[in-house]
Amino acid sequence: MNQSLPYHSKISNSTINDLNSINSKVRPSLLKIVNSDFFKFFKLNLFSECPFWDDNNGFCTNRACAVDVIEDDYENLPEYWKPEMLGKINDLNDLDNQPIDAQDELLNQLCNKKFITGNHYSPLNCRDIDYCDVDYITNHPDAVLVDLTNNPERFTGYGGEQSGLIWKSIYSENCFQLEDNDKASLAKEVFFKLISGMHASIAIHLSNDFLDTKTGKWGPNLDLFMFRVGNWTERIENIYFNYAIVGKAIQKILPFLQELEFCSQYDHETLNLLSNVSSDIDSSIFNEHLIFDDELSSEVKDQFRIKFKNVTKIMDCVHCDRCRLWGKVQSTGYATSLKILLEMDNDPMFVVNSLTKYELIALLNTFDRISKSVQLINDFEIMFNEKYNSEYESPKKNSSNIFNMAIDKISELSQKLSFGNDNTSLDEENISVDVILPEEEEEIKGDSLAKQFESSWNQEFNEVKNALKFVIQSYIDFPRNLYNLALLKLNDLYNKFIY
């Protein structure tokens, strides 16, 4: 079936099948890119305080919430990620007080970037084209370097009121004060779709890499996927919408990066992979000119920029480090896509020169996340057909498109399975209202929480037990160690005495 994106066919001409087929072509190269030495690292401050409300005391004790940072293992880092090199980036804090040449020099060092002649981006001639606060993310003295491949995005157990509040406040940035109502509602819809697509993509990843607390094994959880995403046609559409936005941004920027001697350390193979990705993406997948086109554009863009910056800052309110990490990466990736799509036409080199390596890394990793989500939607569809098609006869039994299921079968199945299936709309009331869990699901949830508590308790208990063992063993070993030390000293003295 060749179903058009029901929403905004004017923004994208691509069908779901087109995007699926683009995705199967780009996926292998993309996977290699995000595992490469250049693209697998990200820098962020895990300790920044929530700037919007006074709630800096929350915590997520689950081990799955933690982030493994690079602390000691500097030897294995590529040159350009070594602390000496990154240390120079901190000098950027003082850029305003330095002569313009020095500023350019520091920016060069930021990414070993040789500027193409033309407009140079520097903080002095900078007009605000950023949709996120990159300096804030990366230049903070407490910022740490993280290997993203060691910290996969998956189920962490983070949830409840705190995360609900964060999503609610992210969605509430969706309020545009514009004189032109049409423009305001279009901006509002695009904003909502971007956030909802990111939210749904996170939900897919946590459903795919889910911890079964009974078996202690990680794996896909079809029911959770259906409950969070599969039952919601609009959420699936939004994921494809985001795929088209980020894909188009990558397709637009990559040709410029090939010409730059940009971060010379990333090797030819990575450059080739990047060009494979951009050549597989059709430029018609998204038409950015239809979002913000005529005279009103600068007003809409300004509001959009401020609101999206707030989204990247709200990530500092997330109390689960792992979630904060991926929240920062992805909100920065979407912000970078918006910068490329909405600002590049005026002055391409200005935008290209303004890009930091962290924005580029976030852009490619965000595309990887959303591309994996697209792949997983198809995988979950197969799982769904295998699990339920034999149980429930349906006229569209052989459907191979999850949208059919979402529209037809799931509505009837959801009643049988007691899944919530009311359609979320843009209404603010709906946005923050929790999906109603069926009774048995709640029991399962309660049960799994109890199991989770039990397993955390056991883990903590074992760690305390091991620590105690270690301390007691040191007391037992102490006399022997003392004896050995005394022998060594005596031996030393004897040698001195003899010679």
Ligand SMILES: Cc1cc2nc3c(=O)[nH]c(=O)nc-3n(C[C@H](O)[C@H](O)[C@H](O)COP(=O)(O)OP(=O)(O)OC[C@H]3O[C@@H](n4cnc5c(N)ncnc54)[C@H](O)[C@@H]3O)c2cc1C
């Ligand atoms: C930035 C961030 C990153 C996170 N990363 C992770 C992670 O990596 N791993 C992890 O396990 N948990 C993560 N979480 C937590 C996760 O997103 C959920 O908040 C949590 O699992 C609780 O889910 P919930 O069912 O209560 O609803 P939530 O996902 O918290 O959603 C709140 C409400 O928003 C609405 N809603 C839900 N999805 C959508 C959508 N796609 N579009 C529109 N409306 C929607 C519904 O009305 C829902 O009740 C993260 C949270 C945040 C804020």
